Amino acid sequence: MSAKKSLDEKDKPIPLVDLTLPPDGDSLPHDVRSFLREADRRIARYCRGRRIGGFMPSDFERVYGVLRTFTAGNVASGNQFCEWGSGFGVVTCLAAMLDFDACGFEIERELVDAAQELAADFDVPVEFICGSFIPSGSEACIDADDAFTWLHTHEGSSVEEFGPADFDVVFAYPWPDEEQLTAALFDCHASAGAVLMTYHGGEDLRLRQKSAK
Ligand SMILES: C[S@@+](CC[C@H](N)C(=O)[O-])C[C@H]1O[C@@H](n2cnc3c(N)ncnc32)[C@H](O)[C@@H]1O
Numbered sequence: 001m002s003a004k005k006s007l008d009e010k011d012k013p014i015p016l017v018d019l020t021l022p023p024d025g026d027s028l029p030h031d032v033r034s035f036l037r038e039a040d041r042r043i044a045r046y047c048r049g050r051r052i053g054g055f056m057p058s059d060f061e062r063v064y065g066v067l068r069t070f071t072a073g074n075v076a077s078g079n080q081f082c083e084w085g086s087g088f089g090v091v092t093c094l095a096a097m098l099d100f101d102a103c104g105f106e107i108e109r110e111l112v113d114a115a116q117e118l119a120a121d122f123d124v125p126v127e128f129i130c131g132s133f134i135p136s137g138s139e140a141c142i143d144a145d146d147a148f149t150w151l152h153t154h155e156g157s158s159v160e161e162f163g164p165a166d167f168d169v170v171f172a173y174p175w176p177d178e179e180q181l182t183a184a185l186f187d188c189h190a191s192a193g194a195v196l197m198t199y200h201g202g203e204d205l206r207l208r209q210k211s212a213k
Contacts, residue, residue: 015187015211016183016186016187016196016208016209016210016211017208017209017210017211018206018207018208019075019195019207019208019209020207021066021069021070021073021075021207022069023065023069024065024066024068024069026065026068028061028064031097031122032064032094032097035093035094035097035122035124036060036061036064036090038118038121038122039060039088039090039093039118040060042088042114042118043057043088043090046088046114053108053150054085054108054149054150054151054175055087055088055108055111056087056173056175057087057088057090057173058090058091058173058199059199059202060090060091060094062199062203062205063091063094063171063197063199063205064094064098066197066205066207067091067094067095067098067197068098070169070195070197070207071098071099071100075195075207075209076168076169076195077168077191077193077194078168079099079100079101079168080100080101080166080167080168080169081095081096081100081101081102081103081167081168081169081170081171082102082103082104082105082133082166082167082169082170082171083095083102083103083104083105083170083171083172084104084105084133084170084171084172084182085105085106085107085133085151085172085173085174086104086105086106086111086112086115086128087106087111087115087173088111088114088115088118089104089106089111089112089114089115089116089118089119089126089128090115090118091104091171092104092115092119092126092128092171093115093118093119093122093124093126095169095171096119096124096125096126097124100169102126102127103126103127103128103129104126104127104128104129105128105129105131105132105133105156106128106129106130107130107131107132107152108130109130112128112129112130115128116128131156132152132154132155132156133156134152134153134154134155134156134185135155135156135185135189136155136156137155137189138155138185138188138189140188141181141184141185141188142181146181148175148177148178148181149175149177150175150178151174151175151177151178151181165189165190165191167190167194168193168194168195169194169195169197170186170190170194170195170196170197171197171198171199172196172197172198172199173198173199173200174198174200176200179198179200182196182198183196183198183208186208186210187210190210191210192210192211193209193210194209194210195207195208195209195210196208196209196210
């Protein structure tokens, strides 16, 4: 029997509840607009002439709008924010600009360096960790025969310092074949009240909250 199927009844994850927010009608603040213009320019330069692998930027304006409405609505249980697979680090920076205490995990060293440089150039106080966001103890979520196109499934060592239970909001832009696992990992490890924000391309951005037991 696989580890996934041996999950005890008592350890069963708490269901995630979908959240709906009113639309964000405000325009972007000037500092955010300048930051995003430069981020777009650097990402275009980074992507030019190379195989990009698993990196694909989300719709930053849209993510910012939802984060802003979410912040105004006081839905989060606290201000600890983490981006799983932070790429260029733009969403982590946007969260910090909205006063979250924000960090990102990214497996590709080159992307971590680019994210750190972008944040430093705009004086955004964030932390980027080069390593896997998948917490140790995730065997219950990942089947040995699961195969993903881009996701690195090995567990991180750095997450021993901070795990998903330490975060109030987790953001991810999973590839379609990673969507289920992303929610399962969050469900397994996050604390009650924490929110998972996921971007799925186009207009599709989901917010799910781990309800209290
Ligand atoms: C679709 S991109 C999203 C980038 C960024 N979140 C954004 O919205 O612009 C997914 C990122 O996850 C990273 N990644 C894949 N597996 C990972 C893992 N186990 N731990 C940390 N990062 C990972 C990839 O290198 C890639 O940069």
